[in-house]
Amino acid sequence: MLVIEDIHLRYGETSVLNGVSLDVEQGEIVCLLGASGSGKTSLLRIVAGLETPQQGRIILAGQSLAGVPTHKRQLGFMFQDYALFPHMNVADNVAFGLQMAGEPRAAREKRVHEQLALVGLAGYEQRNVSQLSGGEQQRVALARSLAPSPRLLMLDEPLGSLDAGLRERLVRELHGIIKQMGLTALYVTHDQAEAFAIADRIAILQQGRLAQIATPQGLYYQPASRYVATFLGLTNFIDVRSIEGEQAQTDYGYFAVDGTPRDGMPRFLLLHPDGLSLADEGIPAIVIEAIFQGDQYDLTLEVSEGVFWQLTMRGRETVPSAGDAVHIAIDPAYVVPLAE
Numbered sequence: 001m002l003v004i005e006d007i008h009l010r011y012g013e014t015s016v017l018n019g020v021s022l023d024v025e026q027g028e029i030v031c032l033l034g035a036s037g038s039g040k041t042s043l044l045r046i047v048a049g050l051e052t053p054q055q056g057r058i059i060l061a062g063q064s065l066a067g068v069p070t071h072k073r074q075l076g077f078m079f080q081d082y083a084l085f086p087h088m089n090v091a092d093n094v095a096f097g098l099q100m101a102g103e104p105r106a107a108r109e110k111r112v113h114e115q116l117a118l119v120g121l122a123g124y125e126q127r128n129v130s131q132l133s134g135g136e137q138q139r140v141a142l143a144r145s146l147a148p149s150p151r152l153l154m155l156d157e158p159l160g161s162l163d164a165g166l167r168e169r170l171v172r173e174l175h176g177i178i179k180q181m182g183l184t185a186l187y188v189t190h191d192q193a194e195a196f197a198i199a200d201r202i203a204i205l206q207q208g209r210l211a212q213i214a215t216p217q218g219l220y221y222q223p224a225s226r227y228v229a230t231f232l233g234l235t236n237f238i239d240v241r242s243i244e245g246e247q248a249q250t251d252y253g254y255f256a257v258d259g260t261p262r263d264g265m266p267r268f269l270l271l272h273p274d275g276l277s278l279a280d281e282g283i284p285a286i287v288i289e290a291i292f293q294g295d296q297y298d299l300t301l302e303v304s305e306g307v308f309w310q311l312t313m314r315g316r317e318t319v320p321s322a323g324d325a326v327h328i329a330i331d332p333a334y335v336v337p338l339a340e
C-alpha cells in the first residue's frame with residue numbers, strides 16, 4: 001500500500017534521514033519507534049507531503065506522490081498537536097474533512113453518526129468539544145481523521161498528552177477500530193509499550209537510519225543490534241572472545257552461535273532475560289536487588305565485578321533477597337548473537 005524508498009532529508013548541514021526504505025502492507029499498522037530526534041516525525045511529514053526530501057520516493061497504492069499536495073493524498077491525520085476546533089461542536093469537528101471535500105449535508109450527517117458510533121461516542125453530536133474529557137477529545141479526533149475514508153491513516157504520538165492508564169486503554173481501542181475498518185496506518189511513538197500494543201510491525205529509527213523492522217515479537221526476541229536491544233531495555237551483553245566452529249567463547253563459557261547474525265561475525269551475545277533462570281548450578285552471581293513489578297520480579301544480579309545482568313521471575317516462586325548468592329542457568333534458545 002505504501003512504499004517509502006531511500007529517503008534522504010537534510011536541513012542545511014544536518015542529515016535527518018539517511019536512506020530510509022520501508023513498505024507498509026494494505027491493512028497493516030506499522031509503528032515508527034525511536035529516540036527523540038531520530039527522524040520519526042520528519043518521515044511522517046514527508047509521507048504527508050509537508051516536507052520534500054532531497055532524495056527518495058513515496059509510493060501510495062502504486063502511484064508516486066511526487067508533486068501531489070497534502071490535501072490530494074487522501075490521508076487521515078491524528079497528531080498530538082492537531083487540536084480539535086474548540087468553537088465547533090463534536091459533529092462539526094468530525095464533519096470538517098467531509099465539508100472541505102464538498103460532501104452534501106445528508107451524507108455528511110450519516111457519516112458523522114457512523115464514525116461517532118465507531119469510536120464509542122454515539123449521541124455526542126451536539127456536545128461542545130471543550131467540555132469533553134481528554135480521552136473523549138482523542139476519540140473525536142480519531143473520528144474526524146477517519147470520516148473522509150483515508151487511504152492511509154497517519155498518527156503522530158496521538159495519545160501523548162494523556163495519562164498512562166487512559167493511554168493503555170485507548171491504544172487497545174485504537175487498534176480495534178483501525179483493524180475493524182481494515183485501515184493501513186503509520187503510527188509514530190517513542191513509547192515502546194504503545195508500539196508493542198498497536199503495531200503489526202515496528203520500524204526502529206536510529207539517528208535517521210532504519211535500524212530494524214520486524215514484528216514486536218521479532219524485535220523483542222531477535223533484535224538485530226546492540227542498539228535495538230538496549231533501546232528495548234535488553235542489556236545482558238557479553239563479549240565474544242573468539243569463534244571456534246559454531247561455538248562462541250566468552251568469559252562465561254561456550255555458546256552455540258549457529259544462526260550467525262546477518263552482518264558478520266558476532267562480537268557480542270545478548271542473553272535474553274527470558275532465557276535466564278535461577279538454578280542449583282550455573283553461573284554464580286550475587287543478587288543486587290529484586291524489584292516487585294506486580295506481574296513479575298525484576299532481578300539485578302552481579303556476575304563479576306561491575307557486570308550486572310537482568311533476570312525476570314514470574315509467578316509465585318520464592319524470590320531471593322539482595323546479597324544472596326545464586327546460580328544462573330542460561331537457555332541457549334535465548335542467546336542472540338550480535339555483530340554490532
Ligand SMILES: Nc1ncnc2c1ncn2[C@@H]1O[C@H](COP(=O)(O)OP(=O)(O)OP(=O)(O)O)[C@@H](O)[C@H]1O
Pocket residue numbers: 011014016034035036037038039040041042043190
Ligand atoms: N525544520 C527543521 N529545521 C532544522 N532541523 C529540523 C527541522 N525539523 C526537524 N529538525 C531536526 O531533525 C531531527 C529529527 O526530528 P524529528 O522531529 O523528525 O524527530 P523525532 O524522532 O520525531 O523526535 P521526537 O520524538 O522528539 O518528536 C531533529 O534533530 C530535529 O532537531
